[in-house]
Amino acid sequence: MKVSNNQGKQGSCRTKNQQNKGKMTTSNIDLRSIEKFLCKLATEKVGTIIKTKSGTQQTYDLKTGSRKVDIVTEIDKQVEKLIWDSLKTEYPTFQFIGEESYVKGITKITDDPTFIVDPIDGTTNFVHDFPFSCTSIGLTINKEPVVGVIYNPHLDLLISASKGYGVRINGEDFDHVEKLGSMGPLLLNKSVVALQPGSAREGKNFKIKMATFENLLSCDGGFVHGFRNIGSSAMSLAYIAMGYLDAYWDGGCYSWDVCAGWCILNETGGRVVGANPLEWDIGVDNRTYLAVRGTKRGDEKDQEKYIQDF
Amino acid sequence: MVLSKEELKEIELTLVKLVQEEIGPIIKEHTGTKFDTYEDKANQVDLVTVVDKKVESIIKEALNKKYPTFKFIGEESYVPGQTKISKDPTFIVDPIDGTTNFIHGYPYSCTSLGLAEDGKPVVGVVFNPHLNQLFHASKGNGAYLNSFKINVPKRPLTLQKSVVGLEGGAERSEGSGNFDKKMATYKNLLSDKGGYIHGFRSVGSAAMNMCYVANGMLDSYWEGGCWAWDVCAGWCILEETGGKMVGGNPNEWEIPIDRRCYFAVRGGCTKEEQKDYVESFWPHVAGPLEY
Numbered sequence: 001m002k003v004s005n006n007q008g009k010q011g012s013c014r015t016k017n018q019q020n021k022g023k024m025t026t027s028n029i030d031l032r033s034i035e036k037f038l039c040k041l042a043t044e045k046v047g048t049i050i051k052t053k054s055g056t057q058q059t060y061d062l063k064t065g066s067r068k069v070d071i072v073t074e075i076d077k078q079v080e081k082l083i084w085d086s087l088k089t090e091y092p093t094f095q096f097i098g099e100e101s102y103v104k105g106i107t108k109i110t111d112d113p114t115f116i117v118d119p120i121d122g123t124t125n126f127v128h129d130f131p132f133s134c135t136s137i138g139l140t141i142n143k144e145p146v147v148g149v150i151y152n153p154h155l156d157l158l159i160s161a162s163k164g165y166g167v168r169i170n171g172e173d174f175d176h177v178e179k180l181g182s183m184g185p186l187l188l189n190k191s192v193v194a195l196q197p198g199s200a201r202e203g204k205n206f207k208i209k210m211a212t213f214e215n216l217l218s219c220d221g222g223f224v225h226g227f228r229n230i231g232s233s234a235m236s237l238a239y240i241a242m243g244y245l246d247a248y249w250d251g252g253c254y255s256w257d258v259c260a261g262w263c264i265l266n267e268t269g270g271r272v273v274g275a276n277p278l279e280w281d282i283g284v285d286n287r288t289y290l291a292v293r294g295t296k297r298g299d300e301k302d303q304e305k306y307i308q309d310f
Numbered sequence: 311m312v313l314s315k316e317e318l319k320e321i322e323l324t325l326v327k328l329v330q331e332e333i334g335p336i337i338k339e340h341t342g343t344k345f346d347t348y349e350d351k352a353n354q355v356d357l358v359t360v361v362d363k364k365v366e367s368i369i370k371e372a373l374n375k376k377y378p379t380f381k382f383i384g385e386e387s388y389v390p391g392q393t394k395i396s397k398d399p400t401f402i403v404d405p406i407d408g409t410t411n412f413i414h415g416y417p418y419s420c421t422s423l424g425l426a427e428d429g430k431p432v433v434g435v436v437f438n439p440h441l442n443q444l445f446h447a448s449k450g451n452g453a454y455l456n457s458f459k460i461n462v463p464k465r466p467l468t469l470q471k472s473v474v475g476l477e478g479g480a481e482r483s484e485g486s487g488n489f490d491k492k493m494a495t496y497k498n499l500l501s502d503k504g505g506y507i508h509g510f511r512s513v514g515s516a517a518m519n520m521c522y523v524a525n526g527m528l529d530s531y532w533e534g535g536c537w538a539w540d541v542c543a544g545w546c547i548l549e550e551t552g553g554k555m556v557g558g559n560p561n562e563w564e565i566p567i568d569r570r571c572y573f574a575v576r577g578g579c580t581k582e583e584q585k586d587y588v589e590s591f592w593p594h595v596a597g598p599l600e601y
Contacts, residue, residue, distance in 0.1 A: 055526075058465060068470070069508050128473045129463075130527045155441060182343065183415070192414050197510070202502040210500075214493050219482040226410045227478050228418075229512040237446050243342070244416045 010014045028112065031139075031147050031162035034091070038149040039160050039171070041086050046079055046135045047153035050120060054154065055129025070199040071123055076100055079119035083137065087115050094139075099256045109255060109285055111142045116284065118256035121150075122232030131155060136234035138259030142283060148233045148263030159238045162269040167241060176268035176294065179243040186295050186302045188222050188309040191246035194236040195227040198252040205251060212249070222310070237261025240293045241268045247310070251275050251288040259284050261291070269294025273307055313399065317376035318425075318433055318448035321377070325423045325435040326446050328372055333365055333421045333437035341440065342415020361412070362386055365405035369423065373401050380425070382444050385539045395538060399427045402542035402567065407436075407513030417441055422517035424542030426567055426572045434546030436517045445521040453550035455525055460551050462526035462578035468517040469505050469542060469590040475519035475531035476510040476573075480577055487600060488534060494596035495532070505594050520544025523574045530591070531574045536559050545574075552577025554584050558599060560592040570601040 023034045057073040080100040087096060095114040099106055109116070119135040120126050126133035131154035139147035146163040159174075161167040167174040184190060195213055200206055215221040228245060230236060234257060236248040262272050262284065273280050275288035282289070290310060295302045313321070329569040340361045366386040373382060381400040383393055404422040406412050412419035417440035425433035432449040445460075447453035453460045476496055478489070482489050498504040511528060513519060517540060524547045533541075545555050545567070556563055558571035565572070573591065575584050 033536070055465075067502070069506060071508070124473060128508065128527065128529070130473060130511060130522070154537060192410065192514070193418060197500050201500050201506060206501070211498050213496075214484075217478045217482050217493075218489070219483050220484055223482060225414065226514055227512060228416065228514055229510060231473070231509055231511055239416075242411075244414070 027028070029141065032165050034139060035147050035149060035160050035162040035165070035168075037090060038139075038147065039151075039158060039179075041083065042135050042137060042149050042151035043153075043158055044081060045086065046119070049079055049082075050126065050133055050135060051153035054126050054131075054133060057127055059110060060123075060127055067199050067201065069201065072100070073120075073123065073127065075126070075302075076120050076123060079135065080117065083119055083135075087117075097256065099254065102256075109140060109143055109283070113136070113139060113141050115139055116145075116256050116259035118234065118254075118260075121234040121257060122230075125231045128153070130231060132230040132232045132235050134232060134234055134238075136256065136260040138256070138263060140259060143283060145259050145263035145266070145284060148260030150238045150260050150264065152235060152238075157238075159241065159264055161241075161248055161264040163263065163267070165267075167264055167267045169174065169242065174242070174268075175227050176243070177297070180269065180294050181296050183243055183296070185299065186246060186293065186306050188224060188306055189226055192225050193227050194229065194239070194245050194248035194250075196229050196231065196233070196236075196250055198250065200252050209251065211234075233257035234261050237265050237291055238268055240291055241265045243268075243293065246288070246293050247306070248289070248291045249275055249310070253289070254287065255285040258289055258291075265291055265293075271303060313427055313432065315448075319451050321425055322433050322446055322448040322451065324376060325425075326444065327431065328369065329421050329423065329435055329437040330444065332368060332372070333405070334437050336361065336365055336368075337412065337419055337421060338439040341417075341419055342420040343414050360411060362406045365421065366403065367422075369403055369405060370457045377401075383539065385537065388537070388539075395426060395429060395566070397428045399425060402431075402539050404517065404537075404539040404543075407517040407540060408513075411514045416514060418513045418515045418518050420515055420517055422539065422543045423544060424539070425546075426538075426542055429496055429566060431542050431546035431549070431567065434543030436521050436543050436547065438515075438518060443521070445524065445544075447524075447547040448545065449550070451550070453547045455521075455523060460525045460547075462524075462551050462553075462576060464578050465526070467529060467576070467579040467583045467587050469507060469587060471508055472529035472587075473508050474499065475512070475523065475528045475533075477512050477514065477516070477519070477533060479533075480537045481535055487597075491595075491597045491599055492534065495594055498594040499594060503593070513581065516540035517544050520548055520574055523546040523576045524553055526551075526576050526578050529576050530587070532558055532572070532591070532595075534571040535601060536572070537570065541572055541574075542567055548574055548576075548584045554581075554588075556588055558595065560595055560598070571599045
């Protein structure tokens with residue numbers, strides 16, 4: 001059981017976090033400084049490990065009771081511990097949810113400030129040395145993603161955001177308004193969509209996914225410009241925020257796959273809804289997601305239309 | 311005329327210089343800026359831009375000047391039914407591979423310059439200026455990523471534990487044969503009752519997929535519908551790293567460059583493992599693709 005609840009621990013609470021009897025709000029927490037701390041952690045400690053170990057782990061486990069395409073390495077566990085230890089020292093009152101320490105049915109996201117962490121997103125990429133494994137660290141307050149940091153050490157790409165403070169790429173402010181202004185209109189049949197089959201390769205969900213892929217590609221269906229699959233939810237969300245992709249549709253992933261990317265995407269005018277129709281308002285742990293990029297100023301209605309067309 | 315190892319290396323370095331100094335910067339500068347100016351080619355999703363044509367003419371001019379006796383085949387100047395690959399030294403060039411990526415600003419467009427002699431790829435240069443990844447090779451001289459020699463790490467190769475490059479392609483009519491067969495093949499490969507592969511990846515560029523197989527980031531790449539210029543450069547790079555190219559349809563062990571249906575398998579393992587891998591893959595192909 002690794003979901004930490006250290007509230008009330010004497011001596012280590014920081015003044016700004018102490019008034020935690022009522023609801024914690026983002027106004028009394030310095031999100032920017034948390035973002036900076038996470039960036040430093042991701043690039044200086046975690047990135048090096050991911051980069052040097054990528055492609056070297058030929059012995060890996062299948063997740064307990066899980067499918068033989070759902071893999072986890074020793075390094076995933078080590079990296080999560082490293083992140084957890086660092087965060088616990090710096091932010092002792094915050095909760096922590098990580099992919100490797102998650103306990104099904106027990107771990108719950110509360111309203112407390114909660115780090116939601118995927119130590120290595122894209123584990124299959126990591127095992128195969130496909131250069132899209134990354135670390136993904138998010139923070140939620142009142143269940144809303146408010147800080148997000150994603151670092152891909154292979155491409156040396158650091159993308160980070162905190163609520164109300166916009167997005168930074170490798171530490172430089174990212175002007176999403178300018179980027180969106182230079183892009184074409186957001187239309188389903190002119191879009192490039194990230195799609196991943198995931199590890200569930202049997203039964204109803206697999207069938208629905210494959211049929212959806214086919215519908216989207218078919219000239220009698222969505223007839224999208226194309227799909228891309230880079231094997232990492234966090235990187236897919238980062239790429240949408242950066243304006244490289246228009247949308248990402250997935251089912252089966254978890255809060256730690258999307259939490260950081262969600263915050264980053266929000267800060268660029270993007271939106272996350274449910275992957276199933278009419279789920280306009282969803283929680284971080286919804287497990288199915290449709291993420292869509294922002295639009296030019298004045299074209300905001302295109303985003304809603306895109307979601308409906310999808 | 312048979313080009314020597316030294317001559318091939320000289321050509322490789324000429325192409326490297328050309329893509330680094332002239333072509334790369336153009337692609338990088340214009341990506342994502344031409345959304346409204348693409349022409350519809352065969353259908354709505356096969357996008358070709360003004361820049362594509364401009365880049366091809368720059369490459370053609372530079373190569374004609376330096377190698378006036380060599381032939382030239384480029385994506386934009388290709389005439390269906392007429393353009394043929396002969397035994398002569400022939401540059402086979404895709405000015406911008408991954409045109410959809412180029413239009414959308416997705417950082418996987420690249421330029422792909424190959425040379426074939428006697429119908430076989432002998433020089434290959436692929437440059438992705440967005441990620442600054444320059445793959446280059448010539449026959450007998452090894453393959454390089456930027457200035458580093460590519461040595462594919464030794465890893466076992468089996469279908470179930472592999473990651474395969476697969477693309478949607480531009481041909482999308484249901485009931486037309488190839489699209490349906492492709493989709494059925496993907497399902498066969500992914501399903502727990504089929505190949506149950508670790509996963510597939512799509513970066514939207516045949517040349518980049520070939521290069522990623524060449525340096526072992528992907529285990530294989532299966533494709534139908536692309537052209538000689540999409541694969542020629544990558545094919546040479548693949549062979550120089552111990553990889554193998556066969557047909558995308560079953561039992562095609564030897565194929566010409568313009569077969570249009572390909573299956574590329576990485577090195578870093580024994581020839582026997584490669585052969586077994588190919589033989590375990592082909593049964594999942596849902597009917598022969600026809601081009």
